[in-house]
Amino acid sequence: MISMSERFDVVVAGGGTAGAYASYLLAKAGFKVALLESKSGEQIGVKTCGDGLGLHHVERMAKYLTPNPRVFQNKIEGVELISPDEKTRLIIKGEGYVLDRFAWGKWLVEEAVRAGAALFEGHTATEPIVENGAVVGVKAVERRSGMAKEFRSRVVVDATGSAAVLRSKLAGWLISEPLHPEDVSHAYREIVYVDEALESPQYIKIYLNMTVAPGGYWWIFPRSATMLNVGLGIWGILKQNPRNYYEKYILPRFRVSKKYHIGGGFIPTRRPLKSLVGNGIVALGDAAAAVNPIHGGGIGQALLTAELSSRVIAKAFEKGDFSEKTLWEYNVLYMREWGHRQAQLDVLRLMLQTLDNDDLNFGLSRKILNEDEIYHLAAKGTNLSLMDKFKVMMQFLGRPALLKKLSISIQYAKEIGDLYLAYPESQSDLDKWHAEVVKKYNEFREKIGLGPLPLA
Ligand SMILES: Cc1cc2nc3c(=O)[nH]c(=O)nc-3n(C[C@H](O)[C@H](O)[C@H](O)COP(=O)(O)OP(=O)(O)OC[C@H]3O[C@@H](n4cnc5c(N)ncnc54)[C@H](O)[C@@H]3O)c2cc1C
CATH class of the missing domain: 3.50.50.60 (FAD/NAD(P)-binding domain)
Known part of the structure; x- marks a missing residue:
């Protein structure tokens, strides 16, 4: 009633x-x-x-609303990216915050x-x-x-x-x-107090490890040296409970004195x-x-x-x-500002999900991508000059299949990103545009050994 x-x-x-x-x-x-x-x-x-929140987002928001300083818990200077064998640690500079969420x-x-x-x-x-x-x-x-x-x-x-x-x-x-389950990540995290102070709490830590976090990664985002946000995300298609992985692989690494908050959720990726x-x-x-x-x-x-x-x-x-016709401008603004980069990063995401720990150890230890290139890729999208670099590397580094996969991904990320930049100004052109997106994705997916795009 x-x-x-x-x-x-x-x-x-x-x-x-x-x-x-x-x-x-x-x-x-x-x-x-x-x-x-x-x-x-x-x-x-x-x-x-x-x-975790990048400084550039905060700066953009501050044009309309000045953030209350009490929401920022820890100032971050960058990301420490850690290989599965934990022998390679790349430091990618980039300012941000861990929020008091x-x-x-x-x-x-x-x-x-x-x-x-x-x-x-x-x-x-x-x-x-x-x-x-x-x-x-x-x-x-x-x-x-x-x-x-x-x-x-x-x-x-x-x-x-x-x-x-x-x-x-x-x-x-x-x-x-x-x-589609392929397009989500199942995540779980705890905010915990630990007995042993974390080294360099001004860096958030991202651990790539396909055993601990299949198709995703696990993280430590420090609120301070002894108060940590620790969690992981697992590729949705694997239908695994991330909490089980957290308890098996991650929690035993810490001496937790108290848990502040625990929880899980799913993230569209x-x-x-x-x-x-x-x-x-x-x-x-x-x-x-x-x-x-x-x-x-x-x-x-x-x-x-x-x-x-x-x-x-x-x-x-x-x-x-x-009407949809008037509100369509939001689609266009979105694709021009961020959607095309989101599409580029999605191509790279799919490629990363096909790699194993050996590929990741090799790639990070040999710096197939160096710190600046990783920053550039994550913040600004793909850079075609990387393809030339991969081609040169293929000649002397070994693992030609991996380098070829990377080079194909960079090329398709660029092409698919460009398609999203050309997102139609009007709904009447959407079907034609979308058919091209699906065609490009399917070409790419075939080349890196994935089946056709699941259209849920
Ligand atoms: C474990 C985990 C870790 C993450 N880590 C990060 C990170 O470090 N950095 C980062 O940038 N992002 C991270 N994300 C993603 C980030 O949290 C989200 O992208 C972001 O919060 C999205 O904001 P939102 O307002 O769209 O959705 P939400 O924050 O989910 O807000 C949705 C709101 O709607 C309310 N609601 C839901 N249904 C209804 C309903 N039917 N009626 C009324 N209200 C409703 C909910 O209560 C909630 O308040 C993470 C996500 C997870 C799950």
């Missing part, structure tokens, strides 16, 4: 990084915003995460409310309300009372995280593209969705699969998608038109 129906300009479902920041930006721009968050009270802002989450929701958004805590969005082919609101349940409610609006924002509760219910719409918009709806953050597919970091992309979509939503209000 519906006992309440309220009208807003925008209803945002999910008060994580993406939803809270979008609510802040939209409320600050003068729109009447409802922010629906399943969690309530002290649980608001709690999120299972590695808590719960303080971060709470602070963002507080800012949204201060800017004027109406927070409905303990409210779970259950499905979009669709009328005449457009989303016009959200059905929700107030958890405490069990009361069903309707929130009506001109635009609905799906920021419900990797479950993508709203967009996934729009069967037959472009935006409802499901995630894939190329961009075909479309992040529909009539009256946009998807952000993990709900839009906007994560960096190589390392699974998505806080920065949650911020970015909130920023880009709120800009396009404001334009839609100027026009008084909330």
Whole structure:
């Protein structure tokens, strides 16, 4: 039974990084915003995460909202990348933070409310309300009372995280593209206090090891020398429980005195969705699969998608038109800013997932890619000059099959990234464009020994 129906300009479902920041930006721009968050009270802002965030994301955000210093727990100078045999440690410079994630989450929701958004805590969005082919609101349940409610609006924002509760219910719409198990990572992490101080806590540590974290990696992200965020991600297609791997391989390495928080989750690690918009709806953050597919970091992309979509939503209000056609600009902005790099990194992700520990030991110890090149690849995308380097290396380094695989991947990453840069300005050209993407992916996958692209 519906006992309440309220009208807003925008209803945002999910008060994580993406939803809270979008609510802040939209409320600050003068729109009447409802922010629906399943969690309530002290649980608001709690999120299972590695808590690492690059400085460039913080700097971009600071143009609109100055971060409260209390959200930063540890200043980071770079990444220590460690080979499976732990004999090679590459230091990749790059500034960032390990966040006090719960303080971060709470602070963002507080800012949204201060800017004027109406927070409905303990409210779970259950499905979009669709009328005449457009989303016009959200059905929700107030958890405490069990009361069903309707929130009506001109635009609905799906920021419900990797479950993508709203967009996934729009069967037959472009935006409802499901995630294939190949395109997710199953992650588990604990925040623990340890007896023995960690060396160089100003570096986050990424351990590549296909036995400990098959198709992924395990990490130590220090909040301090003795308070560590330790976890791992495993390729979804392997259907393994990451907690079992954590307990078997990782936990025994530490003398844990106390556990602060434990939890798991799944992370979309894939190329961009075909479309992040529909009539009256946009998807952000993990709900839009906007994560960096190589390392699974998505806080920065949650911020970015909130920023880009709120800009396009404001334009839609100027026009008084909330159709897919008007909201399409968000797709275009996204692909030009980040989607094409996400696609490049996804190609490299697939290649990495075909490697074994011997390949990784060899590659890291011989510095097939040096620290600067790894930084460049991760931060800026592929660099075709690397192909020439691989060709030269093939002649004297051995492992020609591995080097060939790398060289093919760099080439396809560039080509597929370029295709995403040419993402169509209008929906009518999408099918043709997408057929080209699938063709390129399938060529690449065949060359590195993977089956055709699973179109879930
Ligand atoms: C173990 C792990 C480690 C990670 N490590 C890192 C890292 O170190 N760095 C990094 O950048 N990223 C990391 N990520 C990814 C990162 O956490 C996400 O990309 C990011 O939090 C996405 O933000 P979001 O707002 O889209 O989603 P979320 O933070 O998941 O927020 C979604 C919100 O929606 C709410 N919600 C869900 N369903 C409903 C509903 N039906 N109705 C109302 N509310 C709802 C949830 O309670 C939640 O508050 C990690 C993820 C995991 C799982």
